[in-house]
Amino acid sequence: MRIELTRRMERTFTDLQARHGRKKSEFCLCEGVRCCSEVLASPAVADVALAVVSEKLKSDIPGLQQLPLAEVADEKLQKLSGTVTSQGILLLVKRPSTDADQAVVCRDPFVLAVDKLGDPGNFGTILRTAKAAGLHEFWYTAGSSDPYAPKVIRSALGAQFSMVLREFPDLETLCAAAGKKGFKNIYLTDPHTGESCFECAGLFDKSVVVIGSEAHGIGSEAAGCRVTIPMPGNFESLNAAQAATIVLFEHVRRVTSRRG
Amino acid sequence: MRIELTRRMERTFTDLQARHGRKKSEFCLCEGVRCCSEVLASPAVADVALAVVSEKLKSDIPGLQQLPLAEVADEKLQKLSGTVTSQGILLLVKRPSTDADQAVVCRDPFVLAVDKLGDPGNFGTILRTAKAAGLHEFWYTAGSSDPYAPKVIRSALGAQFSMVLREFPDLETLCAAAGKKGFKNIYLTDPHTGESCFECAGLFDKSVVVIGSEAHGIGSEAAGCRVTIPMPGNFESLNAAQAATIVLFEHVRRVTSRRG
Numbered sequence: 001m002r003i004e005l006t007r008r009m010e011r012t013f014t015d016l017q018a019r020h021g022r023k024k025s026e027f028c029l030c031e032g033v034r035c036c037s038e039v040l041a042s043p044a045v046a047d048v049a050l051a052v053v054s055e056k057l058k059s060d061i062p063g064l065q066q067l068p069l070a071e072v073a074d075e076k077l078q079k080l081s082g083t084v085t086s087q088g089i090l091l092l093v094k095r096p097s098t099d100a101d102q103a104v105v106c107r108d109p110f111v112l113a114v115d116k117l118g119d120p121g122n123f124g125t126i127l128r129t130a131k132a133a134g135l136h137e138f139w140y141t142a143g144s145s146d147p148y149a150p151k152v153i154r155s156a157l158g159a160q161f162s163m164v165l166r167e168f169p170d171l172e173t174l175c176a177a178a179g180k181k182g183f184k185n186i187y188l189t190d191p192h193t194g195e196s197c198f199e200c201a202g203l204f205d206k207s208v209v210v211i212g213s214e215a216h217g218i219g220s221e222a223a224g225c226r227v228t229i230p231m232p233g234n235f236e237s238l239n240a241a242q243a244a245t246i247v248l249f250e251h252v253r254r255v256t257s258r259r260g
Numbered sequence: 261m262r263i264e265l266t267r268r269m270e271r272t273f274t275d276l277q278a279r280h281g282r283k284k285s286e287f288c289l290c291e292g293v294r295c296c297s298e299v300l301a302s303p304a305v306a307d308v309a310l311a312v313v314s315e316k317l318k319s320d321i322p323g324l325q326q327l328p329l330a331e332v333a334d335e336k337l338q339k340l341s342g343t344v345t346s347q348g349i350l351l352l353v354k355r356p357s358t359d360a361d362q363a364v365v366c367r368d369p370f371v372l373a374v375d376k377l378g379d380p381g382n383f384g385t386i387l388r389t390a391k392a393a394g395l396h397e398f399w400y401t402a403g404s405s406d407p408y409a410p411k412v413i414r415s416a417l418g419a420q421f422s423m424v425l426r427e428f429p430d431l432e433t434l435c436a437a438a439g440k441k442g443f444k445n446i447y448l449t450d451p452h453t454g455e456s457c458f459e460c461a462g463l464f465d466k467s468v469v470v471i472g473s474e475a476h477g478i479g480s481e482a483a484g485c486r487v488t489i490p491m492p493g494n495f496e497s498l499n500a501a502q503a504a505t506i507v508l509f510e511h512v513r514r515v516t517s518r519r520g
Binding site: 034038121125128129130131132133134135157159196198199229230231232233234235236238239241242245246249250252253255256257 | 294298381385388389390391392393394395417419456458459489490491492493494495496498499501502505506509510512513515516517
């Protein structure tokens with residue numbers, strides 16, 4: 001359905017580039033061909049309010065023509081975009097709930113959680129990798145990146161639109177909620193101490209595995225079993241997204257090897 | 261040893277921010293407290309020509325006082341820096357060789373190689389993770405990021421200064437060189453086809469494991485066994501750095517679990 005882009009719509013886009021504007025908005029912004037394709041192809045379809053494309057967009061993205069769709073000059077799209085070189089498509093999407101108490105039953109064998117992970121690129125990469133590993137939920141504490149900030153959406157390729165995300169005020173509240181939901185064990189990844197993640201038998205048995213921020217790790221007061229990723233090269237700590245990836249695909253390995 | 265920063269030295273720093281300037285220079289630029297600390301702590305000590313610190317730098321970095329060291333105003337350092345907010349320290353380091361034929365014997369059980377990996381953040385993260393996983397060499401083809409570009413050095417936390425890097429003109433040449441060095445098997449990671457990386461017995465047995473670029477993958481004409489990372493979530497492909505991380509730590513898992 002072709003529509004005209006109004007000034008008010010334009011304003012909505014530019015507001016969403018800033019943290020302050022996002023806080024007040026019920027929308028979020030999804031950008032780029034791969035990311036928008038994923039969002040439109042996602043089975044639990046994201047609630048897309050509006051699509052804006054450049055007249056120069058070449059890709060034919062399935063589902064696009066059924067949306068309220070505005071075609072604009074390339075310069076105009078560039079102005080609405082948060083990236084240096086826009087890829088010719090923007091979606092305005094209803095911001096999903098991140099309420100910790102939302103009424104969805106989590107059927108994942110374990111939950112991956114991040115504590116105060118402030119780097120948007122890492123946050124998005126972890127979401128994308130968690131989705132690829134087959135998880136349906138993702139938990140995080142306040143002080144982390146906003147999962148619906150444009151940069152996080154781009155890094156995650158829109159994975160957040162087909163997952164249930166829960167935000168908790170702090171790690172203690174997150175752990176208490178985990179217990180109530182039947183996730184009995186808390187594992188805290190630690191660069192130095194704990195059982196090897198490759199040998200910990202209960203790591204994915206109705207548990208929550210917490211990844212700390214790269215700068216601060218997980219507070220020493222947090223209660224849970226420490227697990228560590230062996231690091232023969234003895235070089236610094238791993239990037240938070242790499243640590244999460246190793247844990248996620250250790251789970252994939254155990255599940256897929258059991259079958260074989 | 262305290263020195264004065266000359267105009268010529270300043271020019272060397274600003275030249276290194278641009279690709280063109282880097283091509284002509286025998287130096288590279290290392291920035292930030294964690295990265296510079298790693299470089300100075302590295303056992304195969306990098307050849308540091310000059311350190312510039314801000315008068316506001318608080319950290320006491322071991323080895324710094326033994327270098328030719330210029331202390332400058334914070335605004336001046338910010339001008340020399342490639343980052344939006346400088347961390348108060350820059351090192352000018354002699355650029356190590358990336359000659360494919362350099363005479364060092366590779367004693368790693370396998371080699372990780374990337375083919376035309378152009379994203380500097382991914383390239384650096386892979387180097388950092390390879391170093392953490394215990395590798396001493398890293399191979400790449402032309403068309404990849406410059407491993408000594410400032411952004412790659414920051415992402416790698418300076419891992420490139422304590423590894424041997426070899427650049428090959430293309431994947432064919434790389435594979436031919438591998439054979440001559442005794443690395444008999446070539447494995448090409450593929451998002452869709454091939455044996456699971458978790459079940460491939462020979463994956464790390466004097467082999468080269470190649471990671472393609474995210475945009476283009478590995479050319480279909482390349483000769484080698486395809487291996488794949490199982491992806492239960494069926495979501496897009498993995499980010500190249502995540503794929504490399506999974507492969508690297510599958511090796512760590514096999515080595516550390518064998519011991520147990």
